[in-house]
Amino acid sequence: MKSSEPNLIPIRHSRGSRFVTVTDPFPARYFTRYDESDDTLFYTQPRLVVHIDAGAIAALQGYLQRNLPPDAEILDLMSSYRSHLPAGLPVQRVVGLGMNAEELRRNPQLADFMVHDLNTNPELPYPTASFDAALCTVSVQYLVQPIAVFAEVGRVLKPGAPFVVSFSNRCFPSKAVQIWLHTGDNEHRELVKSYFDHTHLFERIEAYNLSPRRWWGDPLHVVTGYRTADVL
Secondary structure, rough: OOOOOOOOEEEEOOOOOOOOOOOOOOOOOHHHOOOOOOOOHOOOOOOOOOOOHHHHHHHHHHHHHHHOOEEEEEEEEEOOOOOOOOEEEEEEEEEEEEHHHHHOOOOOOOOEEEOOOOOOOOOOOOOOOOOOEEEEEEEEOOOOOOHHHHHHHHEEEEEOOOEEEEEEEOOOOOOOHHHHOOHHHHHHHHHHHHHHHOOOOOEEEEEEEEOHHHHHHHHOEEEEEEEEOOOO
């Protein structure tokens, strides 16, 4: 019998434990999940939907319009059915890397794509310094090896290239890591900043709350780091 479709659930915290960097900032227990089964099974069925509402999408598109370099070759990490790049943004090429071939095939903004599970293999199948920008849209909460993945993004980015990580308060809780589920939005921004920091490959790490000013809408947060000049 076919299992019911998992729902994205908003994670809301009136108060959360502030993320603090300690001697061992990322113990293994932070990145355990309720469902440790093979991720390829979870993502077998395509989900041809967007995971944030129209207001949050508009906020993200506005940010990308202002902050992505023109005519860029862009890596869309953990990509799916939509990349949320603003219409009319001049790009050279957008390459998607995700978990479901049908979702990626239906994404009209991708020129090329590859199915790849970053949780089993964080190494990116691209040459060093090959992209002008990278995106990770509402998916960072699922990474079980975030430092390794962020370091790989740093490797494939050109000097000065931005890596834009955006997130909301929705997730598939069975596949989100424990540190994400047990912290709130402010801590999430600090946590993602710490991922950038621990690679030693990014500078000008900036965090923004871009949530539309409506109490009923989805929040939208962005953390961006820029690749340092010293390429690996």
